[in-house]
Amino acid sequence: MNNFNDACTLSCDDWLNNFSESYECDFSKTFEKEMQRLVDKMRNDKYHKFTRKTMSALIIAAVILSFATTAFAIPSSRKYIIEKFTDHFSYAVIEPDNIDIVEDIIVGYIPEGYEKRNEYIFEKEISQEYQRDDEWFIISKNTIDTEINFDALDTESKTIDGTKYLFFVTDSTNGVIWNDSLYVYSVSGKINKEELIKIAIEIK
Numbered sequence: 630m631n632n633f634n635d636a637c638t639l640s641c642d643d644w645l646n647n648f649s650e651s652y653e654c655d656f657s658k659t660f661e662k663e664m665q666r667l668v669d670k671m672r673n674d675k676y677h678k679f680t681r682k683t684m685s686a687l688i689i690a691a692v693i694l695s696f697a698t699t700a701f702a703i704p705s706s707r708k709y710i711i712e713k714f715t716d717h718f719s720y721a722v723i724e725p726d727n728i729d730i731v732e733d734i735i736v737g738y739i740p741e742g743y744e745k746r747n748e749y750i751f752e753k754e755i756s757q758e759y760q761r762d763d764e765w766f767i768i769s770k771n772t773i774d775t776e777i778n779f780d781a782l783d784t785e786s787k788t789i790d791g792t793k794y795l796f797f798v799t800d801s802t803n804g805v806i807w808n809d810s811l812y813v814y815s816v817s818g819k820i821n822k823e824e825l826i827k828i829a830i831e832i833k
Contacts, residue, residue, distance in 0.1 A: 705790070705791035705792045705809065705810065706791070706792045706793050706807060706808050706809060706810060707722045707723065707725070707773070707808055707810050708722070708723045709721060709722045709723060709793075709795075709808065710723055711784065711795070716780075717778050717779060717780050717781075718778070718779055718780070718781050718784065718797070719776050719777065719778050719779075720776065720777040720778075720779070720795060720806045720813070721775075721776040721777070722773055722774070722808055722813060725772075725773040725774040726773075727773075727811075728772050728773055728774050729772065729773075729811060729812075730752050730753065730772065731751075731752070731753060731754055731755050731770050731771065731772060731812065733755070734755045734757065734768070734770040734832065734833075735832065735833040736757065736768060736828070736831065736832055737831030737832065737833070738827050738828055738830075738831040739759060739828070740761070740820070740824050740827075740828070742761040742762075743759040743760065743761040743764075743766075744759065744760060744761070745757055745758070745759050746758045746759065746760050753771060753772045753775060754769060754770065754771045754772070754775065755769070755770050756768065756769040756770075757769075759818075763819070764818070764819050764820060765818045765819055765820075766816055766817065766818030766819070766820045766825075766828070767815075767816070767817055767818055768814075768815075768816050768828070768832060769814065769815045769816075770812050770813075770814050770832070771812060771813045771814070771815075772812065772813070773808060773810070773811060773812055773813055775813050777806050777813060777815055779797055779804060779806070779815075779817070780799050781797035781798060781799060781804075782798055782799055782800070783797065783798050784796065784797045785797075789826070789830060790830070792807055792809065792830075793807065794806070794807045794826075794829060795807065796822065796825075797817075801819060802817055802818055802819055802820075803817065803818070803820060803821065803822050803825050804816065804817030804818070804825070805817070805825055805826070805829050807829065809833075814829070814832055816828050816829050816832070
């Protein structure tokens with residue numbers, strides 16, 4: 630066994646020693662023999678002796694890796710469809726599932742001078758209204774199965790940090806709609822697009 634393999638083995642043993650006794654595993658002889666055969670095969674059938682602790686560490690690492698892979702597999706936003714009607718548009722996520730009720734909304738950025746005027750809390754939606762003089766905007770967080778209806782003269786999609794945002798404009802307002810795979814969000818009002826983006830990317 631070369632120095633790199635020795636270091637890896639010692640590292641696994643040290644790492645496993647940090648776990649509580651509840652992680653001790655009692656493997657059957659058949660299991661250990663099969664694991665040894667698979668490991669040897671991956672190393673061109675060269676025999677390498679593994680301790681029980683090292684084998685346990687490898688299994689624990691594999692479990693942790695499987696959870697990490699699952700987490701990274703979750704997309705930052707789901708696919709959606711836009712339908713155009715005679716007097717409005719609609720935004721809807723395709724085949725929504727794992728629908729969670731809306732319990733809270735975290736607004737990380739509010740432009741200077743704006744104050745929250747109203748907040749509405751429902752099982753499937755939370756919305757907040759902000760105002761500064763004659764300027765205003767509304768933030769909304771909805772369940773993933775919510776269909777968002779909106780007026781628009783034009784629409785544009787833009788991906789920021791893996792999330793796809795749909796921007797829309799009317800005669801006097803700007804708006805943006807997006808989803809994070811769990812909820813559908815929207816921000817719209819009499820506010821410029823630059824501030825709209827800053828607000829949107831800080832909402833959870």
